[in-house]
């Protein structure tokens with residue numbers, strides 16, 4: 001749920017990166033952080049375990065510039081992917097304006113992708129959101145690896161509604177900004193419709 | 196959408212700042228923040244430059260969300276007050292009007308008892324302002340008289356954000 005502040009002329013939106021454990025959500029945020037000018041970003045916060053697995057969330061605030069005299073801010077969050085962190089995932093989805101589902105393209109992660117996508121739909125539903133009505137983007141990550149599934153197969157099983165989707169290699173940054181831009185754009189279009 | 200859009204107008208923003216400014220003085224606090232439950236900073240007074248306010252807002256909201264989850268697990272609705280005691284500085288965090296989070300940072304020039312007392316009074320005042328704000332936003336939406344500038348957004352505007 002975006003926050004529009006007419007007093008300070010700001011608009012704040014929340015984007016959540018969702019997906020199975022180790023699919024590359026944190027890597028997406030790290031790349032965005034590295035490539036964003038210092039004055040356009042805040043501190044990146046990672047609440048992680050000692051082995052760098054996301055424990056609660058990663059958080060990256062971006063301030064992209066102005067639209068029609070309003071400062072436009074996006075708050076990027078990732079969820080912990082492991083199955084047993086479901087309670088935390090639900091909390092992070094509160095007030096979400098747009099979702100990026102990061103799929104792990106590797107064959108052996110096929111089931112994990114399907115499970116995580118089901119879990120996303122279920123958790124959103126519990127909070128009163130319908131995934132089909134939210135700004136939603138899919139990213140097929142780790143395209144650089146040898147054991148990946150063909151794109152059209154992933155598409156057929158993960159992108160049933162034909163939302164905008166992108167191939168990516170978050171480790172090198174390929175597709176990372178395309179994904180972010182696409183979801184930001186959908187959110188702004190959504191706001192425009194809402195007015 | 197699951198919950199209505201949070202909006203803030205000049206008039207209410209000023210009223211809110213008057214209340215938390217007063218709280219800052221009366222509670223002898225160092226800094227006071229108001230944060231939306233989704234982690235967006237609404238306003239701050241006191242020594243705000245010394246802190247990373249965006250991070251503070253996000254972590255406060257995460258904290259409230261996590262303890263709210265704990266509360267539900269043990270059959271409570273929510274914990275409406277959290278208190279974190281540090282060596283020098285302390286945080287008093289409370290939920291105002293069910294939706295906004297009030298964060299008071301204070302040191303040994305104040306006390307938990309004083310902060311608690313003053314927060315209670317300020318919370319009542321803030322609740323009234325936020326209730327009014329909700330009504331106003333709803334009415335504006337119903338009558339279609341929103342001064343929302345996004346109706347005129349073009350694709351170019353959006354593309355320019357990333358250039």
Ligand SMILES: Nc1nc2c(ncn2[C@@H]2O[C@H](COP(=O)(O)OP(=O)(O)O)[C@@H](O)[C@H]2O)c(=O)[nH]1
Nearest residue numbers: 021022023024025026027081141142169170171
């Ligand atoms: N080969 C390859 N590795 C990646 C890619 N994206 C992320 N990784 C690696 O996958 C691992 C898990 O990434 P992480 O971002 O922590 O996953 P998260 O659990 O979704 O946050 C790390 O070792 C990353 O370096 C990618 O596009 N290609």
Ligand SMILES: [Mg+2]
Nearest residue numbers: 025026053054
């Ligand atoms: Mg992670």
